[in-house]
Amino acid sequence: MTRRADTVVVGGGIVGTCIAGFLAEAGEGVLVLDHGHGAGTTSNAGSLHVQMQSRFMRLYPEAVPGMEAQLPLYREAVAFWRDLVARLGIDVGLAMTGGLMVAESEEQLAFLGAKAARERAAGLEVEILTRADLTRIAPYLGPAIVGAELCADEGKVDPLAANAALAAWAAGLGVTRDRDRLVLGIDTEAGGYLLATDRGPVSARRVVLAAGWGTGALAARFGLAVPSRAEPLHMNITEAAAPLIGHLVQHADRMITLKQLASGQVVIGGGWPARAGEGRDAPGVELDSMIASATLAQHVVPALAPLRILRCWAGNNTAVDGRGVLGPVAGHPGLFVAVPGDAGYTLGPLSARLVADAVLGRGDGGAIAPYLPDRFSVALAAR
Amino acid sequence: MAAIRFGAQVIAAQEGESVLAALAGAGMWTLGEDARRHPRGAWCGMGACQACLVTIDGVPAQRACMAKVRDGMAIEPAAARIETAADIVAAAPRRADALPLRTPDLLVVGGGPAGLAAATTARAAGIEVLLIDERRQPGGQYFKQRDVATLSPADAQQREGAARIDAALEAGVEMLAGATVWGAFPGPELVADTPDGPLRVRPSALVLATGAIERGWPVPGWTLPGVIATGAAQTLWRTARRAPPGRIVIAGNGPLNLQLAAELLAGGAKVAALVEAAPAPGPRHARALLKMSAAAPSLVAQGAAYRARLAAARVPLVSAAQVAAVRAADAGLIVRVDTGREIAADTLCLGYGLAPADELARALGCAGPVDDAMRTSVDGIWRVGDGVAIGGAHVAAAQGMIAGAAVAARFGRTVDCGAAKTALARHRRFQSALWRLYAPALPLDPSSDADTVVCRCEGVTMGRLRTARDEGCTSMSALKLATRAGMGACQGRYCATLLAGLTDASGEPGLAPRVPVRPVRIGDLAR
Ligand SMILES: Cc1cc2nc3c(=O)[nH]c(=O)nc-3n(C[C@H](O)[C@H](O)[C@H](O)COP(=O)(O)OP(=O)(O)OC[C@H]3O[C@@H](n4cnc5c(N)ncnc54)[C@H](O)[C@@H]3O)c2cc1C
Ligand SMILES: Cc1cc2nc3c(=O)[nH]c(=O)nc-3n(C[C@H](O)[C@H](O)[C@H](O)COP(=O)(O)OP(=O)(O)OC[C@H]3O[C@@H](n4cnc5c(N)ncnc54)[C@H](O)[C@@H]3O)c2cc1C
Ligand code: FES
Numbered sequence: 001m002t003r004r005a006d007t008v009v010v011g012g013g014i015v016g017t018c019i020a021g022f023l024a025e026a027g028e029g030v031l032v033l034d035h036g037h038g039a040g041t042t043s044n045a046g047s048l049h050v051q052m053q054s055r056f057m058r059l060y061p062e063a064v065p066g067m068e069a070q071l072p073l074y075r076e077a078v079a080f081w082r083d084l085v086a087r088l089g090i091d092v093g094l095a096m097t098g099g100l101m102v103a104e105s106e107e108q109l110a111f112l113g114a115k116a117a118r119e120r121a122a123g124l125e126v127e128i129l130t131r132a133d134l135t136r137i138a139p140y141l142g143p144a145i146v147g148a149e150l151c152a153d154e155g156k157v158d159p160l161a162a163n164a165a166l167a168a169w170a171a172g173l174g175v176t177r178d179r180d181r182l183v184l185g186i187d188t189e190a191g192g193y194l195l196a197t198d199r200g201p202v203s204a205r206r207v208v209l210a211a212g213w214g215t216g217a218l219a220a221r222f223g224l225a226v227p228s229r230a231e232p233l234h235m236n237i238t239e240a241a242a243p244l245i246g247h248l249v250q251h252a253d254r255m256i257t258l259k260q261l262a263s264g265q266v267v268i269g270g271g272w273p274a275r276a277g278e279g280r281d282a283p284g285v286e287l288d289s290m291i292a293s294a295t296l297a298q299h300v301v302p303a304l305a306p307l308r309i310l311r312c313w314a315g316n317n318t319a320v321d322g323r324g325v326l327g328p329v330a331g332h333p334g335l336f337v338a339v340p341g342d343a344g345y346t347l348g349p350l351s352a353r354l355v356a357d358a359v360l361g362r363g364d365g366g367a368i369a370p371y372l373p374d375r376f377s378v379a380l381a382a383r
Numbered sequence: 384m385a386a387i388r389f390g391a392q393v394i395a396a397q398e399g400e401s402v403l404a405a406l407a408g409a410g411m412w413t414l415g416e417d418a419r420r421h422p423r424g425a426w427c428g429m430g431a432c433q434a435c436l437v438t439i440d441g442v443p444a445q446r447a448c449m450a451k452v453r454d455g456m457a458i459e460p461a462a463a464r465i466e467t468a469a470d471i472v473a474a475a476p477r478r479a480d481a482l483p484l485r486t487p488d489l490l491v492v493g494g495g496p497a498g499l500a501a502a503t504t505a506r507a508a509g510i511e512v513l514l515i516d517e518r519r520q521p522g523g524q525y526f527k528q529r530d531v532a533t534l535s536p537a538d539a540q541q542r543e544g545a546a547r548i549d550a551a552l553e554a555g556v557e558m559l560a561g562a563t564v565w566g567a568f569p570g571p572e573l574v575a576d577t578p579d580g581p582l583r584v585r586p587s588a589l590v591l592a593t594g595a596i597e598r599g600w601p602v603p604g605w606t607l608p609g610v611i612a613t614g615a616a617q618t619l620w621r622t623a624r625r626a627p628p629g630r631i632v633i634a635g636n637g638p639l640n641l642q643l644a645a646e647l648l649a650g651g652a653k654v655a656a657l658v659e660a661a662p663a664p665g666p667r668h669a670r671a672l673l674k675m676s677a678a679a680p681s682l683v684a685q686g687a688a689y690r691a692r693l694a695a696a697r698v699p700l701v702s703a704a705q706v707a708a709v710r711a712a713d714a715g716l717i718v719r720v721d722t723g724r725e726i727a728a729d730t731l732c733l734g735y736g737l738a739p740a741d742e743l744a745r746a747l748g749c750a751g752p753v754d755d756a757m758r759t760s761v762d763g764i765w766r767v768g769d770g771v772a773i774g775g776a777h778v779a780a781a782q783g784m785i786a787g788a789a790v791a792a793r794f795g796r797t798v799d800c801g802a803a804k805t806a807l808a809r810h811r812r813f814q815s816a817l818w819r820l821y822a823p824a825l826p827l828d829p830s831s832d833a834d835t836v837v838c839r840c841e842g843v844t845m846g847r848l849r850t851a852r853d854e855g856c857t858s859m860s861a862l863k864l865a866t867r868a869g870m871g872a873c874q875g876r877y878c879a880t881l882l883a884g885l886t887d888a889s890g891e892p893g894l895a896p897r898v899p900v901r902p903v904r905i906g907d908l909a910r
Pocket of ligand 2: 493515521595596642767769900
């Protein structure tokens with residue numbers, strides 16, 4: 001039997017969940033279909049990133065101008081997180097502590113200086129700190145650190161608490177959610193779309209593709225070549241410690257991101273690779289990534305030595321071209337794409353708001369214009 | 384003798400025993416605070432549950448049950464959150480290939496009856512064998528050795544164990560005790576935390592003989608200090624001849640409880656009651672007893688002797704009853720049994736069954752054993768003993784021998800293991816009859832209320848879990864993400880079996896296995 005819904009959101013990560021909630025707030029009936037495996041959202045580390053991440057600048061130097069153009073969006077996205085959490089009255093360990101990107105040499109410090117100048121021009125609140133400044137505000141940093149860039153707009157959130165609270169919020173608004181349903185393909189039908197799933201067909205007037213790395217495969221049928229790739233990443237978390245690390249900490253030249261959650265646990269990551277899962281299996285953790293990230297963390301914050309790593313996990317980040325893919329699919333009324341840019345958890349709720357507004361026909365669409373899916377239109381590319 | 388400090392108190396201890404043994408001997412069960420800031424005490428006593436963490440000589444989060452007493456040790460109760468010192472030296476970052484690597488023909492994880500047998504059999508056939516065990520001494524649970532050699536003499540079980548350990552050493556098995564395997568990656572590549580620092584092992588063949596852990600019994604009050612696993616009390620007694628002072632109530636299902644009661648009584652401890660879920664043996668058990676006698680007459684005689692000892696000491700035996708709740712009293716604990724009866728105790732031992740410790744096998748994606756030689760679905764990896772399914776020490780040893788022979792065959796050596804196959808069949812018959820004898824009067828069912836803690840590590844209650852389930856979290860992973868149950872230091876080892884009861888019986892194999900299977904200290908990785 002075909003199940004019917006007014007709006008189907010494919011993908012129940014941070015983006016899909018928030019879109020569903022925003023649509024339900026506007027009185028729409030929403031069904032979320034989620035495969036339940038390998039989401040970036042359930043594996044993410046809860047950093048609210050604003051400054052340009054040195055990892056992405058190194059990996060994709062050609063994308064730096066694009067990153068710069070997006071910087072104001074990140075600041076707005078963090079402000080949006082704060083407003084959302086305040087409006088819903090949920091406790092998700094959100095803390096605006098500021099983020100440090102540390103340097104171990106004059107050369108790295110010079111890189112940060114140049115980066116800070118570009119970011120300041122884009123309206124971010126950043127400053128370069130000396131070792132003496134750091135000894136004052138971040139005494140937990142090890143002796144190898146000679147300076148840092150501080151971005152006051154950065155912070156952190158407890159991702160587990162946030163995911164649970166947002167899912168409960170959406171459910172409370174009447175959003176239904178299938179947690180274990182894989183969408184195999186989507187076709188048009190009279191008055192909407194027919195989705196083939198591993199548990200029978202679903203028919204909907206509108207469809208929002210918020211399926212992270214799974215989006216490209218579903219969008220291809222509609223003339224979009226969204227190059228969404230799963231990027232398996234490794235993470236570590238320690239047992240709870242007394243307050244030690246205030247800031248979100250990153251490195252100018254090395255792959256490390258660490259922060260202490262409200263629970264007291266320290267989350268250590270930074271883009272170290274995980275083992276890609278076979279078929280639809282979730283990715284697996286890597287010994288080398290664990291050793292490398294944990295020892296690097298102890299190098300940056302020596303007091304981590306006595307803490308034990310309780311768990312490692314791996315999840316799929318979604319990489320596209322650094323920029324979000326947000327908004328209606330031209331020529332297919334009622335079909336929308338919602339994939340955030342890099343640091344997609346930070347961008348998630350705001351990206352969802354922009355797409356939900358497009359679905360509801362609200363606003364003038366100006367904010368979403370740079371992110372429209374059109375840039376991946378096969379027809380456009382052929383022309 | 385040695386003296387250790389616990390907080391402000393000085394305690395007489397025995398060099399070599401576990402810190403937990405010394406503290407328990409002094410009746411000190413409260414070791415710190417749990418996640419909910421309630422008093423926290425030891426539970427499993429075998430290194431798995433992480434409930435006995437203390438700070439030793441300034442190093443936080445050490446397992447009291449695994450740490451060895453040294454004269455002058457300063458022990459502090461552990462706070463819910465670890466205080467880190469400011470003067471720690473930063474180490475240089477390193478990669479995995481900087482860790483020492485061993486490549487033996489065969490790696491055996493676990494030195495219990497199963498692992499010892501596998502190692503000795505393979506080694507006798509000329510294969511290079513490295514055996515790693517987490518305990519201070521090999522022997523596993525059944526052959527647990529004394530940590531304090533100056534104590535009363537070893538019993539028959541311990542002497543038999545010592546002989547098997549000696550045989551393994553004589554055959555040339557290399558043994559690494561006090562080393563915990565915390566990681567297992569495809570290859571297979573295993574990583575251990577050893578007394579000399581981290582070690583990687585890439586063996587040609589791998590035998591996993593990791594034994595069992597005790598199941599939790601989530602009734603109201605089961606997390607109170609002084610409520611411990613039966614196996615924990617047994618370990619304190621067998622390794623250090625320590626029995627907690629005051630009244631001891633032992634409750635559960637199965638022969639380990641009876642054996643513990645008898646051993647403690649013989650040692651002069653005060654056993655206030657034995658509560659057993661099975662009905663008292665009667666005429667309808669005659670067939671089972673007959674089968675057991677045919678398979679292993681000495682074990683049946685031993686059981687009868689244990690019962691006689693309890694009767695002679697007039698220990699009340701409460702049959703066909705299960706512990707329903709525990710509460711703290713002015714002095715000690717009050718144990719409420721489902722028949723309504725209340726029993727006063729200073730220590731309560733709960734032994735409601737064992738569960739295989741299969742985390743390494745699952746981390747490696749091994750299904751099975753898939754054949755009689757105990758091979759798994761992954762080529763070159765075997766699983767034996769109680770780590771596969773609970774069958775007891777004799778089944779474990781026979782399986783170990785059979786797997787050892789199969790490993791030898793992989794290297795082109797022939798070993799006859801016909802005797803082991805016969806023994807295996809005989810002990811399986813014994814086990815199935817034994818468990819007919821111990822069939823509980825009513826299905827085992829801890830009466831958890833909404834406030835009962837299910838996940839000790841994260842302090843997650845039954846009420847939270849039921850709410851999450853009713854909100855649609857019907858799989859174990861969804862429950863885990865929504866409530867944090869299973870995310871604690873024990874890696875869900877104690878709550879996974881309990882969570883399973885709350886979810887769809889969709890055949891989910893439990894919580895996804897996560898490396899590290901035991902918490903690993905960042906400073907030890909940098910060492
Ligand atoms: C380990 C890790 C750490 C991270 N840390 C951070 C961080 O600290 N800060 C930050 O800002 N970002 C972080 N990210 C990135 C961030 O988590 C993601 O960008 C973000 O969560 C993406 O959200 P999403 O809703 O777009 O997609 P996802 O959360 O990936 O959700 C997509 C969902 O769609 C489902 N799906 C896919 N295909 C189908 C289909 N055909 N049918 C049905 N369902 C389907 C998937 O199963 C998945 O559940 C991290 C990512 C990883 C992997
Ligand atoms: C606490 C306890 C007490 C028991 N007492 C008895 C008893 O008195 N009589 C009886 O018949 N049965 C007893 N049993 C049942 C017992 O499981 C079997 O009888 C028998 O010991 C099983 O043998 P095995 O070799 O399979 O496992 P075990 O004897 O349990 O040996 C497994 C060994 O593997 C080691 N190990 C596990 N994981 C790792 C790792 N990651 N790294 C390094 N080493 C590891 C453990 O330290 C252990 O020494 C007891 C079980 C428990 C849990
Ligand atoms: S009891 Fe340890 S994680 Fe649940």
